[in-house]
Amino acid sequence: MPTINRQWLLKSRPEGPAVEREHFEKRESAIPTIRDGEFLVRNRWFSCDPSQRAWMDTETYVKPVALGQPMRSFTGGEVVESRHPGFKAGDAVTGTFGWQDYVVCDGRDELGTVTRLPKDIDLPAALSLFGITGLTAYFGMFDIGKPRAGDTVVVSGAAGATGVIAAQIAKARGLRTIGIAGGDAKCRWLRESLGLDDAVDYKAGNMRDALRERCPDGIDVYFDNIGGEILDAGLANLASGARVVMCGAIAGYGNFDDMPPIRQYHQLILKRATMQGFLVFDYLARTDEAVAEMSPWLAAGKIQNPVDIAEGFDAAPDALKRLFAGQNRGKQLVRLD
Amino acid sequence: MPTINRQWLLKSRPEGPAVEREHFEKRESAIPTIRDGEFLVRNRWFSCDPSQRAWMDTETYVKPVALGQPMRSFTGGEVVESRHPGFKAGDAVTGTFGWQDYVVCDGRDELGTVTRLPKDIDLPAALSLFGITGLTAYFGMFDIGKPRAGDTVVVSGAAGATGVIAAQIAKARGLRTIGIAGGDAKCRWLRESLGLDDAVDYKAGNMRDALRERCPDGIDVYFDNIGGEILDAGLANLASGARVVMCGAIAGYGNFDDMPPIRQYHQLILKRATMQGFLVFDYLARTDEAVAEMSPWLAAGKIQNPVDIAEGFDAAPDALKRLFAGQNRGKQLVRLD
Numbered sequence: 067m068p069t070i071n072r073q074w075l076l077k078s079r080p081e082g083p084a085v086e087r088e089h090f091e092k093r094e095s096a097i098p099t100i101r102d103g104e105f106l107v108r109n110r111w112f113s114c115d116p117s118q119r120a121w122m123d124t125e126t127y128v129k130p131v132a133l134g135q136p137m138r139s140f141t142g143g144e145v146v147e148s149r150h151p152g153f154k155a156g157d158a159v160t161g162t163f164g165w166q167d168y169v170v171c172d173g174r175d176e177l178g179t180v181t182r183l184p185k186d187i188d189l190p191a192a193l194s195l196f197g198i199t200g201l202t203a204y205f206g207m208f209d210i211g212k213p214r215a216g217d218t219v220v221v222s223g224a225a226g227a228t229g230v231i232a233a234q235i236a237k238a239r240g241l242r243t244i245g246i247a248g249g250d251a252k253c254r255w256l257r258e259s260l261g262l263d264d265a266v267d268y269k270a271g272n273m274r275d276a277l278r279e280r281c282p283d284g285i286d287v288y289f290d291n292i293g294g295e296i297l298d299a300g301l302a303n304l305a306s307g308a309r310v311v312m313c314g315a316i317a318g319y320g321n322f323d324d325m326p327p328i329r330q331y332h333q334l335i336l337k338r339a340t341m342q343g344f345l346v347f348d349y350l351a352r353t354d355e356a357v358a359e360m361s362p363w364l365a366a367g368k369i370q371n372p373v374d375i376a377e378g379f380d381a382a383p384d385a386l387k388r389l390f391a392g393q394n395r396g397k398q399l400v401r402l403d
Numbered sequence: 404m405p406t407i408n409r410q411w412l413l414k415s416r417p418e419g420p421a422v423e424r425e426h427f428e429k430r431e432s433a434i435p436t437i438r439d440g441e442f443l444v445r446n447r448w449f450s451c452d453p454s455q456r457a458w459m460d461t462e463t464y465v466k467p468v469a470l471g472q473p474m475r476s477f478t479g480g481e482v483v484e485s486r487h488p489g490f491k492a493g494d495a496v497t498g499t500f501g502w503q504d505y506v507v508c509d510g511r512d513e514l515g516t517v518t519r520l521p522k523d524i525d526l527p528a529a530l531s532l533f534g535i536t537g538l539t540a541y542f543g544m545f546d547i548g549k550p551r552a553g554d555t556v557v558v559s560g561a562a563g564a565t566g567v568i569a570a571q572i573a574k575a576r577g578l579r580t581i582g583i584a585g586g587d588a589k590c591r592w593l594r595e596s597l598g599l600d601d602a603v604d605y606k607a608g609n610m611r612d613a614l615r616e617r618c619p620d621g622i623d624v625y626f627d628n629i630g631g632e633i634l635d636a637g638l639a640n641l642a643s644g645a646r647v648v649m650c651g652a653i654a655g656y657g658n659f660d661d662m663p664p665i666r667q668y669h670q671l672i673l674k675r676a677t678m679q680g681f682l683v684f685d686y687l688a689r690t691d692e693a694v695a696e697m698s699p700w701l702a703a704g705k706i707q708n709p710v711d712i713a714e715g716f717d718a719a720p721d722a723l724k725r726l727f728a729g730q731n732r733g734k735q736l737v738r739l740d
Binding site for chain 1: 463464649652661662664665666668676677678679680682
């Protein structure tokens with residue numbers, strides 16, 4: 067039985083947008099002990115999410131991580147010891163358990179994400195398609211985007227964790243779906259392996275024209291993970307009555323006051339359109355609904371659940387950094403050794 | 404009986420944002436004659452609206468005015484001759500009848516705005532509180548903004564035609580209402596004569612701090628007539644679940660591709676907020692509903708209907724220009740001589 071608890075602590079707050087290894091400090095401490103009403107989780111996987119960058123220094127819907135504390139992270143692992151009536155040793159769990167091997171939990175965490183997994187969902191799937199990422203895609207696309215038969219859907223960041231699910235589930239519901247991603251390789255992957263109707267490389271030039279060509283009748287649902295001028299190109303091509311789903315803004319997580327600007331917001335007036343933000347935490351009670359629709363799609367091969375795995379506890383800071391360089395394809399995870 | 408029909412024709416399209424007299428040419432022609440199913444309107448009032456600037460050169464929800472044609476404008480007047488079963492000589496009417504003394508109408512116009520007025524509504528009121536302007540304020544504030552008891556409402560352009568109605572009707576429904584306007588005189592007017600809870604002068608400095616001070620619990624409904632950095636200051640101060648009503652964007656009517664940017668759109672995510680545009684033309688069938696609620700407020704002195712009147716046919720181009728310099732207080736009208 068191990069006796070050491072490895073932790074990545076937040077050591078300093080970034081000055082610029084980048085996430086760097088130097089902002090974290092590795093520490094080894096004793097494994098914490100549980101009291102009545104608590105259980106001990108051993109993490110096996112860390113989830114890498116853009117929101118972690120905001121948590122490093124920004125007051126959002128949750129306080130930033132305190133310096134010297136373990137970095138906040140969604141994780142997955144197993145209960146190794148329990149004095150809590152709802153959890154027993156051997157249970158697979160996910161939650162906001164942080165960058166550490168072991169954590170004591172009383173059944174709740176600060177984001178309300180503690181979940182005991184059904185037997186048939188493995189941890190990588192629970193941290194991607196059937197976790198925060200997939201639920202964000204599902205409720206963002208269907209509850210906020212409200213696509214209707216015949217609609218044209220565009221997803222930015224379509225090779226990223228949330229985008230790749232959002233685009234595939236729109237397609238699985240029969241909608242014409244176009245992804246936006248960086249580089250020809252990602253675009254080919256979206257078209258050829260994942261079956262999107264088309265994909266646009268934002269590095270290739272004029273996005274506004276590229277979207278106009280592909281969406282001559284306008285975009286009915288624009289699912290945004292990026293912000294800035296890619297979002298502007300989407301706004302310039304909205305159909306009347308369009309819904310713009312504000313899911314993420316990776317262009318700005320480092321400094322919300324210096325977000326890349328948008329100028330085409332008047333299109334919301336001209337097109338009677340709506341731009342709506344949401345937080346997945348409001349939808350966790352409806353998880354079953356999303357799992358019930360997405361599971362058969364996954365089983366039938368109508369959607370895939372691409373995960374990009376970094377190996378080992380030590381890889382966590384670099385794995386997180388990959389998101390902001392657009393290096394991941396699908397969900398970035400860290401598998402603990 | 405006059406025999407001459409004065410018209411202001413669109414002579415050239417503006418290069419920059421400004422509306423100038425030189426873009427229009429005055430012409431005198433014969434009064435047109437009616438056929439079966441038509442009636443002849445004599446205009447008595449022109450309505451000045453920011454959207455007219457867009458109509459001068461931009462494809463929006465309607466084609467731009469063709470060069471050499473009468474400038475498009477909402478107007479009010481009387482039927483002087485009719486061979487149409489629904490209209491008779493003496494009827495007061497409003498519609499998109501253009502900058503001219505006389506116009507032939509078959510009962511419809513390109514924006515669907517032709518209206519025969521009830522006896523108790525005079526033309527200036529029909530072109531302001533009970534016309535497009537007031538209906539924009541009413542349905543924007545209540546249908547799009549969806550204020551709830553206890554909400555804090557902020558209206559930008561609150562001394563302008565639509566803003567001054569939007570702010571007053573929010574206040575009349577019992578909501579805490581703050582206006583944004585340019586200059587201390589306008590702000591005093593909003594507070595002291597129109598009874599808003601507070602008013603903020605955007606020329607006085609840091610709007611973001613000014614709104615934070617006045618709205619410590621955040622803004623629930625932000626009614627935007629302006630765009631740009633004033634809108635950004637509003638977005639930075641939204642309450643959770645806020646609704647941003649995209650009504651107008653006077654900062655950009657001259658060149659939508661060069662709109663002043665906004666950067667705080669990620670707040671829509673953090674605050675689970677919605678930003679929604681609309682066009683009043685979708686609400687004209689519900690005019691009675693708005694008139695029924697606003698008429699008693701006007702009669703009881705709970706709201707005022709401020710109009711700013713320019714005298715004479717020749718004043719039309721300069722009166723329109725006043726909107727873009729923020730010179731009007733309330734609705735800008737032109738009274739024909």
